[in-house]
Structure formats: C-alpha cells, structure tokens
Amino acid sequence: MKIRWEWIAPFFPTLLAMIIVTVLDAVGIIDFSSSIHDPGTLIILTGLILTIIASSILLSQEAVRQMRVTSLRQAQQDYDGERSRFLRRLDHELKNPLTGIKLAVANLVTIEDPEARETIRDNIHLQVMRMSRIVTDLRKIADLSTQKLEESAVNLEDLLGDVYAQVHEETPANERDLQLNLPEPPQGLPNIMGDQDLLLVAIYNLLNNALKYTRAGDTVALRAYAQDETVVIEVTDTGIGISSADLPYIWDELYRSERVRDIPGSGIGLALVKLIIERHGGEIEVQSQIDQGTTVRVCLPAMLVADPVTRLVQSVSNS
Amino acid sequence: MDDQTVDKKINILIVDDEALIRDNLASLLERSGFKVAVAVDGQDALTKLSHTGADLIVLDVIMPRMDGRETLRQLRQNRNWVPVILLTQVGDAAERAMALEEGADDYLNKPFDTHELIARIKTVLRRTQAGQPPLTASQRLGSGELVLDRSARRAFLSDKELTFTPKAVTLLEYLMTHPDELITRERLLDAVWGWDYPVGGRAVDTRIAEIRKLLADDPSQPRYIETVPGQGYRFVGEVVRLV
Numbered sequence: 001m002k003i004r005w006e007w008i009a010p011f012f013p014t015l016l017a018m019i020i021v022t023v024l025d026a027v028g029i030i031d032f033s034s035s036i037h038d039p040g041t042l043i044i045l046t047g048l049i050l051t052i053i054a055s056s057i058l059l060s061q062e063a064v065r066q067m068r069v070t071s072l073r074q075a076q077q078d079y080d081g082e083r084s085r086f087l088r089r090l091d092h093e094l095k096n097p098l099t100g101i102k103l104a105v106a107n108l109v110t111i112e113d114p115e116a117r118e119t120i121r122d123n124i125h126l127q128v129m130r131m132s133r134i135v136t137d138l139r140k141i142a143d144l145s146t147q148k149l150e151e152s153a154v155n156l157e158d159l160l161g162d163v164y165a166q167v168h169e170e171t172p173a174n175e176r177d178l179q180l181n182l183p184e185p186p187q188g189l190p191n192i193m194g195d196q197d198l199l200l201v202a203i204y205n206l207l208n209n210a211l212k213y214t215r216a217g218d219t220v221a222l223r224a225y226a227q228d229e230t231v232v233i234e235v236t237d238t239g240i241g242i243s244s245a246d247l248p249y250i251w252d253e254l255y256r257s258e259r260v261r262d263i264p265g266s267g268i269g270l271a272l273v274k275l276i277i278e279r280h281g282g283e284i285e286v287q288s289q290i291d292q293g294t295t296v297r298v299c300l301p302a303m304l305v306a307d308p309v310t311r312l313v314q315s316v317s318n319s
Numbered sequence: 320m321d322d323q324t325v326d327k328k329i330n331i332l333i334v335d336d337e338a339l340i341r342d343n344l345a346s347l348l349e350r351s352g353f354k355v356a357v358a359v360d361g362q363d364a365l366t367k368l369s370h371t372g373a374d375l376i377v378l379d380v381i382m383p384r385m386d387g388r389e390t391l392r393q394l395r396q397n398r399n400w401v402p403v404i405l406l407t408q409v410g411d412a413a414e415r416a417m418a419l420e421e422g423a424d425d426y427l428n429k430p431f432d433t434h435e436l437i438a439r440i441k442t443v444l445r446r447t448q449a450g451q452p453p454l455t456a457s458q459r460l461g462s463g464e465l466v467l468d469r470s471a472r473r474a475f476l477s478d479k480e481l482t483f484t485p486k487a488v489t490l491l492e493y494l495m496t497h498p499d500e501l502i503t504r505e506r507l508l509d510a511v512w513g514w515d516y517p518v519g520g521r522a523v524d525t526r527i528a529e530i531r532k533l534l535a536d537d538p539s540q541p542r543y544i545e546t547v548p549g550q551g552y553r554f555v556g557e558v559v560r561l562v
Contacts, residue, residue: 204517208517
C-alpha cells in the first residue's frame with residue numbers, strides 16, 4: 001500500500017511539540033517533569049489536541065470522499081445498466097424490421113407472381129418506415145435534451161382544448177368515453193411559460209397513450225387545475241393499467257412491456273413526454289393498477305398571476 | 320433515344336458520399352425522366368459543375384472533404400444561382416435555418432420520401448428562372464407593406480416592427496421564399512419544425528393564426544397567406560427582393 005502524506009501529516013503537531021520540548025529541556029529553558037502544570041506538558045498536549053482535530057477533519061473528509069465515490073460508482077453502474085438496457089432494446093427494435101426486410105428481399109428473388117411481389121414491396125416499405133420512425137424519434141429526444149426552448153406565455157385552456165379536439169377527431173365514435181374537465185371561469189387556469197409546440201406534443205402523447213391502452217367502453221379523462229403555484233394536468237383512464245414490475249421503466253426510451261407487444265408503439269412517447277416536462281421545470285408521476293386504470297399527473301410551474309384588479313382590466317381590454 | 324431528346328432533358332447533379340443513396344437516387348430520377356450525373360463530395364461536385372453544368376443540384380450536407388454547406392457557399396459567392404435542394408438532418412433546426420440562409424432553394428430532411436423529392440425538384444425548377452438568384456439569396460424580402468429582414472430575423476408592417484415568435488419568423492420566411500406555392504401542413508412541419516406528429520397540423524395552424532393576426536390578414540380575403548382547405552397554405556402576396 002502506498003503511504004499517503006495526508007495520513008502522516010496530522011501527527012506533525014505532536015512530533016513538533018515533542019521536538020520543541022526536548023530542545024527546550026536540553027538547552028535548559030524548561031525542566032520537563034511530565035507534571036500537568038509543566039509548560040512542556042502543555043506544549044505536548046497542544047500538539048496532541050491539534051493532531052486529534054486534524055485527524056478527525058481528515059477522517060470526516062475521507063468518509064465524505066468514500067460516500068461520493070460510492071454514489072458516483074452507483075450512478076455509473078445505473079448509467080451503464082440503463083445504457084445496456086437501452087442498447088438491447090434498440091437492437092431488438094431494429095432487428096425485427098431488419099429480419100423482415102431480409103426475408104422479403106430473399107422472397108423477391110424467387111417469387112414471380114406480380115401481386116405477391118407487390119405485397120412484399122409494401123411490407124419492406126412498412127418496415128423501413130418503422131425504422132425511420134425509431135431513428136427520427138431518438139434523434140428528437142437527443143436534440144430536445146440540449147436545444148433551447150422557444151418560450152412564450154402558453155394559454156393552457158386553449159392548448160388542452162386543441163389536444164382534446166385533435167384526439168376526439170381521431171377516436172372512432174362510441175369507442176371511448178373521452179372527457180375534458182377544465183376549471184370553470186372565473187377561476188380558469190393560469191398561463192405557463194413554455195414551448196407551446198412541445199407541450200402540445202407532450203399532452204397529446206399522454207392522451208393518445210391512454211387511448212391506446214384502454215378498451216372499447218373505457219373512459220379517458222383529461223383534467224387540469226391550479227394548485228398553489230403550479231398547474232396540475234391529469235390524464236386518467238380506466239384501461240388495462242401498468243404492472244408494478246413495469247412502472248419503474250415506462251419512462252425509458254424504447255421500453256415496452258411484454259403485456260402490450262401486440263399494441264403498436266415505439267416506446268419513445270413517454271420518454272419524450274418526461275423530457276419535455278422536465279425541460280419546463282415540471283414533474284411527472286404515474287399511478288396505476290392492473291385492469292383498473294392509470295393516472296398520469298403532470299405538475300408545471302404556473303406563471304405569476306397578476307392581482308384580481310389587473311386581471312379584470314386585462315379581461316375587459318381583451319374582450 | 321436520339322441525342323436531341325437527351326439534350327432536352329433536365330440535368331440533375333446528385334452529390335452524396337453514400338454510394339447506396341447516390342446510385343439508387345440516380346436510377347430513380349432517371350426513371351422520372353431526368354438526366355443524372357453524380358458526385359461523391361463537394362469538391363467533386365464543383366469540378367463536375369465547371370465541366371458540364373447542371374439544371375439543379377441535390378446536395379447532401381454532411382460529407383467528407385467539402386460538405387454541402389461549404390459547397391453551397393462557394394457556388395453562391397461565385398454568383399452561381401443553379402437551383403439547390405439540400406438534404407438535411409431531421410431535427411437539426413440550426414441546419415434547416417442555415418439551408419435557407421445560405422441560399423438553398425429548398426431542403427428535405429433525411430430520411431426523405433422519394434416522391435416528395437421529385438415534387439420538390441419540379442416545383443423548384445418551375446419557380447426558378449435561369450441565371451436569376453433565388454429569393455433565398457436576398458436578405459430582405461418585401462410583399463406590399465410587409466418587410467422581412469431574414470438575417471436579423473425581424474419583420475415589419477408599414478415600418479412598424481412586429482413581435483413574432485422565432486418559429487413564426489421561420490414559418491413566414493419559408494412561405495415568403497416559396498411564394499404562390501401550395502405548401503402542405505406536413506411539408507411545413509417537416510421544413511420548419513423538423514417533426515411530423517399527428518398533432519403537428521394544429522401547431523402549424525396556431526402559428527399561421529399568430530402571423531395573420533399581426534399582419535391583420537383576413538383569411539377570407541388574404542393579402543398574404545391563403546388557406547387551401549384540407550391541404551395547406553399558400554403565400555399569395557407578390558414577393559420582391561429588397562437587397
């Protein structure tokens with residue numbers, strides 16, 4: 001083991017005190033008798049106290065360092081684990097369409113029936129689109145983690161209304177009971193500072209996800225309310241739910257539960273939502289029970305609300 | 320095929336370092352009736368251009384030796400206004416902004432749809448007049464009382480500055496540099512936002528509404544932006560170069 005100077009250093013004050021006392025004793029300035037009242041003893045005691053203080057500082061620093069090393073190592077392990085899980089999932093997601101394309105190309109060589117060839121070509125096209133989607137979405141996530149948000153005051157009532165209308169248009173009639181619950185005036189929702197387009201994507205993804213993992217007859221509700229200095233947006237459904245084993249991973253890129261393999265999806269939507277919410281200084285959490293349903297709750301910091309008089313003046317001038 | 324037909328064909332130069340893309344694109348464009356030459360990077364492209372010329376260049380951005388950006392810059396510095404369609408990277412907003420700033424006529428995000436590329440080529444060819452600089456080569460564009468200062472990212476209406484969001488400026492810029500052209504919501508999303516979410520159509524509509532409001536443009540009698548129902552938008556004002 002290598003000798004570290006900082007371990008020896010705390011003994012220097014004691015050593016120095018002993019040398020001083022020995023020298024003073026030798027030249028006859030003091031007469032060292034190891035009595036408690038002796039100046040020599042006091043010098044040595046001071047040295048000892050300094051040694052104890054230095055050692056304890058050093059020990060506590062070492063403990064902090066060890067803790068930091070352990071937590072860094074843990075973080076590194078977590079990161080490595082996450083990374084290798086991500087690569088495994090990417091491998092899996094790309095392997096399937098690639099295998100499909102390989103088989104299709106092999107078939108194209110031998111099959112001559114024009115109709116069958118057309119089907120094969122369509123299949124290749126579909127698989128290629130699937131892979132482009134994955135690559136584009138991953139790129140989007142990478143860009144989003146660093147790009148500057150284009151912030152402006154966002155009227156959440158309009159935004160949520162837009163998302164609701166869009167999803168409503170896409171959902172076949174009578175298949176799901178879609179609900180929108182916003183606070184009635186005069187309360188309303190405070191504005192938030194954010195990137196309107198990204199927030200639109202985030203809320204759309206949440207609502208679309210809820211629709212994907214519900215069955216005909218289920219209810220999907222989009223609700224928002226102000227709470228303290230935040231705005232809470234909730235998407236609640238009575239769908240198939242998420243198992244407790246899957247819950248910790250649902251925000252990871254490309255993660256897809258075995259239970260939903262037959263429902264199309266890339267496993268990127270929620271990762272994107274989480275990133276968007278976090279970039280806005282918000283929080284997102286999920287509660288779910290198998291076959292009972294899921295609630296995703298997003299909290300976003302509200303913009304400072306003007307006092308009632310100013311609001312009144314604003315609303316009058318707006319109208 | 321006799322020589323005369325070949326001569327009449329439009330010459331397209333494809334510049335991409337990826338052989339697979341180059342070759343497949345070449346054969347695709349040839350089947351669409353174009354005469355195609357290929358170059359492996361910017362340097363190669365400039366050499367080939369000086370020998371044979373081209374009616375339009377499809378230019379990849381990321382290439383070794385000389386990238387698409389530098390190639391485009393050199394062309395425009397030499398006042399060579401051959402129409403250029405840049406192949407950019409999805410999601411890279413800076414790269415898209417650069418494409419128009421440096422005088423590309425249009426751009427497409429990789430991986431692009433081949434039909435979209437052919438449609439773009441035809442539109443760009445229709446719009447450009449031989450030997451004339453494209454609208455994207457001008458830093459200031461005007462239409463009626465509207466002035467767009469592209470380098471400063473500012474817009475003015477009757478000399479009064481308009482407070483647009485950066486996205487709205489880019490959208491207005493795209494529309495003004497492609498006047499009188501029906502541009503679908505999907506195309507605007509791809510070109511300005513760089514993504515294509517289903518909800519994107521609404522994002523486009525919201526920004527168009529923002530632009531219209533500040534321009535006091537009545538959608539039922541548009542001076543600037545016309546809605547083509549169920550399809551997209553068209554900049555109907557006459558666009559002039561101011562610088």
